[in-house]
Amino acid sequence: MNLYSLAFYFLAFITIASAVVVVFSRNLVYAAYSLMFTLLSISGLYVLLTADFIAIVQIMVYVGGILILLLFGIMLTQEQTRVKVKVNYLYIGITMLVIGLLGAVLYNYIPFVTNDFSNINYKNIPNAVVPGTSTIKQIGSSLLNQYVLIFEVLGMLLLIVLVAATTIGRKEK
Amino acid sequence: MSDLLIKLSVASLFIPLLGFIVVLFLGKRLKKLFLFEVVLLGVNTLISIYIVIIKLAYFPAEKFVSEFTWINFASFSKYVPAVQFDLGVMLDNVTVIMLFVVNLISFLVHLFSIEYMHGDKRYSRYFAYLGLFTFSMLGIVLTHNLLMIYIFWELVGVSSYLLIGFWFEKWSAANASKKAMLMNRVGDTGLLLGILILFTNYGTFTFDKIFEQIAAGNLPFGSYAWLTAAGILIFMGAVGKSAQFPLHLWLPDAMEGPTPVSALIHAATMVAAGVYLVARVFVMLTADALLFIAVIGAITSFIAATIAFTQNDIKKVLAYSTVSQLGYMIMALGVGAYAYAFFHLVTHAFFKACMFLGSGSVIHAMHHEQDIRQMGGLRKKLPITYWTFLIATLAISGVPFTSGFLSKDGILLATLAFGNLTGHWLIPIIAYSVAGMTAFYMFRLVYLVFWGEPRNQHKYDHAHESPAVMTIPLIVLSALSVFWWYSLNPIDPSNGVFLEKVKTPNSIVPDVQRFQFMINDKAEKIGEYITHSELYMETLHHFHYTALLMSLVLAGLGIFFATYIYIMNKVNPDEIAEKIKPVYLFSLNKWYLDEFVQKVFVNSALKFSKALAWFDLNIVDGIVNGSAFVLRNISAIGGWIDKYIVDGLVNFVADMTSIFGRLFTQIQTGKVQNYVLYAIFSVVILFTIIKLF
């Protein structure tokens, strides 16, 4: 029982609990806030995985960007009239069933082999992430050396998305 | 030499056929093509003259035969014997003389027709038909077997049909040709049966082979009765073709055809075919068959002579005289006088053809008037016609110095001997009385046409002698009616050139079936020809002068009575006719035989065919209509089935498909979320499968 495990279980619990709230909450805003908690705890999981840069990027982009967007969206598309729609239990039941089956399938694919990861010789692995060190330097250099193409493409993609989003969201005359 | 003669005779057979085909197909376009036909016939005549002279002068006692096998089937089961049909040509004295007669008369008729038929709208076709007829007649004459005779027999019948009905727009002509054909067919049935009896028993059609087998004692079906039957049945063909009683009714009606046709066919050649046929099978005729033949011949000649008394149409008088003379020939064959019968055939051919052509000349001059009551005094206007006609009439009446006298006298003598030796006296009595009657009515005809005052002045004035094309045949034929060609002795022909070449053949019938007088014990053989028995020869000599005197007397009586009534006008014929009115009418109406045949045979045949027509119309058509009705209903039911059941099934399937389709389209909700669900479900299935296998 070390801190690592404790932290992990705590964060995992929060993640899953928030996700459950996101899925099954009736209130839209409650769901949005739960999503925020999920994303934050996922970021904590990243830290446990010594992916420090990713953790920071997750908070910045997801929580600070996408979640805000979703909140704006919720705000702008409020439904005035609350139409009582009948709940289709059959549909929900079947969905649960199928989802459950998928879960079982996925569970089967988890390799329950415990590897002893405590003594890995990081010198033998190129580009290895050594715990305790920062990854930002490595990410930066590989982005501009090995993965420069995808880096550029992503840049272009963001530009296009920018233009497209504004075009789509424009008010038609 | 025989080879050459055979080749020439075969060529002579096919030359008229060539003429027929050429003129038939090209005659319309080339108007002068009929001359081609005439020339061909002239060539034919020359060939036949050549053949006759060579044969009779150098090979009088031989028979040239050339044959080939046409059909040869081997026997393929024990019930079906082997069949072999031979076709061939036989040149006999009789054959070559007939060849000459047929060709010459045909040629003269062709010449005559050039002028007589001038202006007719089917001029070329007429000559084509004449060619066809000549071909058929020559076929009958030249052949050596019964099969070919039958084939050409029918061909002659066809040509006669075409020629009698040449002016078929006239109903009477069409009817006459139909009558001729039908009566011929009745006779031909008998002929066919006779031929079949012989073929069944002897397996061959050839005369000589059949006669060999009979001579060897092989009787048909093993009995004399069948031999007699075969002979009589073959004779039935002659009855039809040579217009013997009771099948003589067609010949007077056949006068509807053009006169040259009557001359060729119904005087000289076709009707002689029957006599020729009987002459060919003469050797196998038993005594019963011969008696039957003689009786029929006698009856025929008598009936025809009585009818000829009262006829008023030139051609009808001549027609009945032909029938009568044919009866003479048949009767002569029946009494066993083969040579005289054939002699009479030849002489009759010439003088009868001369008389028919002469009457044609008269008719032509009188602008197609045929009733002798309208004629008279024509001897001044048509001298050549008159003199030739007179010579021919003298010949037929049996006046000495003519050919007719020689032949007729011989026949009468033979009948006398026959009557004396067998006790059948009626036959010579009939023969002599007919001789007298013949003289009478022939001279009646001559007087009414050529003597006396013209009864129709208008026609008389327009009459003129015929052109040379028509008179030359008359002259030639009348010249041939003189005694000189046949025998140097004008009274007794027995040693003459003709009878020297034509002799009665020996009969092959077993002796028990023959007339006693004909069987010879001591005879001198001349080749195959044996003269009659000594008894017979003696009888002939005994009666010779009797017969001669009697025939002279009767001829004279006939001529005298004719002169008495018509020239000297001592007795009015019309008054006599009034006195014996029933007899007169009986004779004028041809013994009412036509009406008899019409009532008994024709009407019943028509009734029968009406009954059959009723059957066909009501019952057969009823069956057809009934089946159509049933079929329609069945198809209606089928249609109902198709409409409701089949279509129902199809519609049902279509409906099911659409129901299922609509069922399945409920999956397509249009909601993307549902589609995602389906996708996840599929992934689950996929992974399960992968995990399991």
Place this chain on the structure above:
Amino acid sequence: MENIGLNHFLFVSSVLFILGLAAIILRKNAIMVLMGVELVLNSANINFVAYSRFLGLGISGHINTLIVIVLAAAEAAIGLAIVLNLYRLNQNINVDEFEELKN
């Protein structure tokens, strides 16, 4: 508790994935569907990083994660623009109402 291994993180990731799918399929609001999409993407990210850490795959896992985050951001932006258009059309965001694909 034993040492936290790869499978723990994979378990978390699977649960998140399932929940995200449930959100996509079950929720009627379009914005909720987008939230479900974010959950799914995040579970994939956890997978990437966990494998990168525990199998010694180096930095490529992190790069992938970055790419996915960028793409998620882009997609969220476009998605919201579309949702806004739909709101203008229908005055509500009920996905059940958009049935043009029906049948």
